[in-house]
Amino acid sequence: MREPPLFPPTRTAGLDRLAAFVPHAGADYAMGRNTDPGPDAPAAVSRLSPYLRYRLLIEQETASAVLAEHSLHACEKYVQEVLWRTYWKGWLEMRPQVWARFVAERDRQREAFRDTRAIADAEAGRTGIEGFDDWARELVATGYLHNHARMWFASIWIFTLRLPWALGADFFLRHLIDADAASNTLSWRWVAGLQTAGKTYLATADNIARYTNGRFAPKGLAEQAEPLSEAAMEPAQPMPQLAPLNPRTPALLLVTPEDMHPESALPRDADWRAALIVNDASLLWGDGAREFVRAASADAGMRVTDHFGCSANPAARLDAATLIGAAHGSGAQQVVTAFAPVGPVADALTQAAPVLAAKGIPLVQVRREWDDIFWPHARKGFFPFKQQMPRLLAEIGMPGR
Ligand SMILES: Cc1cc2nc3c(=O)[nH]c(=O)nc-3n(C[C@H](O)[C@H](O)[C@H](O)COP(=O)(O)OP(=O)(O)OC[C@H]3O[C@@H](n4cnc5c(N)ncnc54)[C@H](O)[C@@H]3O)c2cc1C
Structure with missing residues (x-):
């Protein structure tokens, strides 16, 4: 069974x-x-x-x-x-360049470590480090790790095994079901000492033994965690301003993996002509996350039809051609979606928006009050x-x- x-x-x-x-x-x-x-x-x-x-x-x-x-x-x-x-x-x-930097660093390190066994051993749980090997296998098997295990794992990856932090973050992104551009990248940077200048997180055997109920007490962990360094960061930019939604303009409701509860993000009484529920595998990094979102998309489709009273259709791609086709097919004159924060969905929307605009179809993003505040x-x-x-x-x- x-x-x-x-x-x-x-x-x-x-x-x-x-x-x-x-x-x-x-x-x-x-x-x-x-x-x-x-x-x-x-x-x-x-x-x-x-x-x-x-x-x-x-x-x-x-x-x-x-x-x-x-x-x-x-x-x-x-x-x-x-x-x-x-x-x-x-x-x-407010610092989207930090995500772009991570992606560039990950790609550079993937190339540099292409033929080395160290990464493969760490990911397969073959380092001989108690706990670390178990978390690597647990992550791959379940798509989840406890927060403390994520901290210990990242610390051992960076300071004991001395592997590139961006490849560790990449390993997490490919296996965590909750894989998230902000929480994952910035937590790895925090452990590495890049996020809070001069402050690192050092995993110790005592702390691991205490908070795993004695399950693990690894030997040979790094005793110091010297912060990594990087080129100076550009200053924070203001939060992007958004164009207001006109609820009287016929609209295509777009649901992306960044926000699958449009019922609480968008007004019910706008002129919704149809909904498009995007389940595009290229927007996610791992199979566990893809499987979760694939099934959650079916759930979202049913909720959207019930709540907004319009048909909901699946879409396997998030690109301008798909959005324009769906808007024309439903008589919509705008595409409306809950705001997509920094990450692959936002990148896809940034690419699609000017193509849609050239066809006279604005792409309107609505940010939640919680995020605005x-x-x-x-x-x-x-x-x-x-x-x-x-x-x-x-x-x-x-x-x-
Ligand atoms: C190296 C590293 C990588 C991480 N990568 C991710 C990631 O890709 N996606 C992700 O959602 N979280 C990430 N986290 C944060 C945190 O580990 C998980 O959110 C948490 O373990 C989820 O378990 P929970 O729902 O039982 O958390 P709970 O303790 O029950 O917390 C409730 C909720 O608060 C949020 N939360 C809790 N702790 C954190 C935290 N430290 N940072 C951000 N949000 C938090 C989560 O949404 C969580 O569901 C990472 C942490 C580290 C140290």
Whole structure:
């Protein structure tokens, strides 16, 4: 018999998991979240990340759900972790060149390490390092790793094995179901000491033994973590301004893997002529993520038809020709989508937009209130960002205390 998937790819499954987690989002999470008990044991963390990554669930509704049962003081740790995601997304949005830099560095290192066994051994879990080898295999088998395991793994990859950080980040992107341009790239940069100048993350055997319930106590780990260096970064650019949506213009509703809950992003009563649910394998890095999004797209199609009252058709490509064909076929004069942050979907939309515009079809992106409120504050480190949390939660109508 086939095992049920670790992450059933529907919004309902995400909501059920959220509901089961909410009672534990206070003290249980705060005390247990750093422990990785292993893939087969119950953990204190929510395992909601694939749902949040593709926006089958929205940060705002998860924060809202836990704040409905706990005071902010009691569930602060959980809300802060969700805000790490929001922070990384906002930070990268204002520095898109960091993503471009990662892609260039990854391609350069892939070429440089093409015929070496070191990468293949690390990815296959053949280094002989206890824990590290297990996490490599766990990642490939399940598409998920606990946050602490991701930190230990990245630290050992960079400082013990002395492998290029961009190839480690690439390994994660190809296997994590929640693989995300911002959270993954910037977390790897953070471990490497590129993200917060001079600060690195050093994995130690004691810390690993303690937080794996004694499952692993690797020997021979690096004892120092000298920060990596890079060319100076360009300053943050302002958040991109978006053209407003005219709800009276006949519209094609576009759903991409960046936001699969258009019901909470777009107005119901616009003049929707049809919807296009894009399931384009080239927008994702790994088979686990592709499989999740493929099934989640079918789920999104049904929800969109129910909510917006228009037909929803699948599309295997996100390009100008597909969008123009779908707009013409449905009588739409604009293409409307929930905002796509820095990454492959945004790149595809940037390429398609001028071709659509030349045909008189504007591409309109709608950013969520949560992102509009939080992202502009991701200019510096997480600490000043986090300090704004109570005020910004209150601004969005949630209990800020
Ligand atoms: C090297 C490295 C790579 C990572 N790559 C990714 C990635 O590609 N995609 C991804 O979604 N997360 C990534 N993370 C962040 C984090 O590890 C996962 O989001 C988390 O482990 C998901 O498990 P959970 O849902 O049980 O988390 P919980 O602890 O239950 O947290 C709730 C939610 O908050 C968010 N979150 C929690 N911790 C973080 C964090 N440190 N950074 C950003 N968001 C966070 C996630 O959306 C998560 O679902 C990475 C972390 C590291 C150290």
